[in-house]
Amino acid sequence: MKKGISLIQVDKGPSETSKKIKKLSIYSSLFFLVITIIVSAGTLYFYVLTNNNLSENTNKLSDLKSEIKKLEKKEIYLVTVANRIDSIENINKIRFLPSKIINETIALIVPGFSFSTFELSTNKVRIEGRCDGLASLASLNEKIDQVKMEKVFSDYSLSDINRAKNGEYSVALTLYK
Amino acid sequence: MNSKRKKNIIKEFWIPIFALVLILILLVVIILPKVQGIVKKRDELNLQKIEISNLSRKLGDLKTISESDLIANKDLLLQALPPQKDIFYFMDMVKKILSDNNLQLAKFDFSPGYISSESGSEPKTQNIKIYCSGSFENIIKFFENSEKMIPLMSFSPFKLSGSLASGSAENTDFTFSFELASYYLPLPNYFGKIDSPLPKLSSAKNDLINEIKNYNKVEFTEEIFVPGPIGKEIPF
Secondary structure, rough: OOOOOOOOOOOOOOOHHHHHHHHHHHHHHHHHHHHHHHHHHHHHHHHHHHHHHHHHHHHHHHHHHHHHHHHHHHHHHHHHHHHHHHHHHHHHOOOOOOOOOHHHHHHHOOOOOOEEEEEOOOEEEEEEEEEOHHHHHHHHHHHHHHHHHOOOOOOOEEEEEOOOOOOEEEEEEEEEE | OOOOOOHHHHHOOOHHHHHHHHHHHHHHHHHHHHHHHHHHHHHHHHHHHHHHHHHHHHHHHHHHHHHHHHHHHHHHHHHHOOOOOHHHHHHHHHHHHHHHHOOOEEEEEEEEOOOOOOOOOOOEEEEEEEEEEEHHHHHHHHHHHHHEEEOOOEOOEEEEEEEOOOOOOOEEEEEEEEEEEEOOOOOOOOOOOOOOOOOOOOOOHHHHHHHHHOOOOOOOOOOOOOOOOOOOOOOO
């Protein structure tokens, strides 16, 4: 019997390679889908968790604020104390308190010395007086040197020294802080 | 590519195509917006944590501070630096200090200024110019005592005229004039918000408070003229 050649195209079905490609694409797409679903679920979980934490903290904050509100008076007192003491510190830096400088100056009064004017400013004392003789003038000068060495005053000047007929010396003493 | 072939491809690869579409939808609808949301909320959460820690610390500090000590310090410091001027009290106080220290008041000048609500953060002064006389010893005593009095005062430079000699019987009274300033400062308009930190009092400031506790206040045995409230009221 003769065998004829058929010219009609016969459908042999998909090749092995295309089958493999199809299988691979299905598995890989399903794999990525599963991964995406897991990631989505995880994202949703963290989102909800963060939201819960936020609302938990909001409650905590409002509790803390209401507790602090109950102690508001204490805070007002403390703010007032801080406000006053800050200002008092500043005032103390500028207020002029003469007693210390007066006491330091009267340490200079030696026997035989008397003064008639005592002028005081923040950094200077000027005394006008008289010494009843050369001895008291010398001891005044000695005393000033001593005080200067103790660094009570930074500088001094003994000026306008005039000898009167009765042997007294008028002096003007300026001391600098 | 004809439509039949397209249909075949879709038919063969519908699962990967469906999966891809689903992945895109999940990405656009859930993952991207929620991740952005999480990042934003994390920032909020961090801020909340900081606020919680600050408020917890503040609450702890407030609980440990003794209210009676605070009230005592507040009252003391409001006397040392009053919130408003009171020239009549100041005048009486000066007269009393001078007489307590045996100084003779010749006269004084003052200008009451405006009596109104004032504000500001810098201390202000009310001033009295005093003309008086007394022994040098009493003058020193006067300065020493006045410096440790509340309300706080400051003196202007001055000149004493008289005569003083060491161990001499010829000592005369000194006359002098000076300006005495008493400080006052209006209360702050703002007493702190709930979330603002508590002011800290350093040890130097606590020492200063303790020092002021030893200061004296003029006590009047007879009733003095006290005018009604001036300016801003004290909210205590």
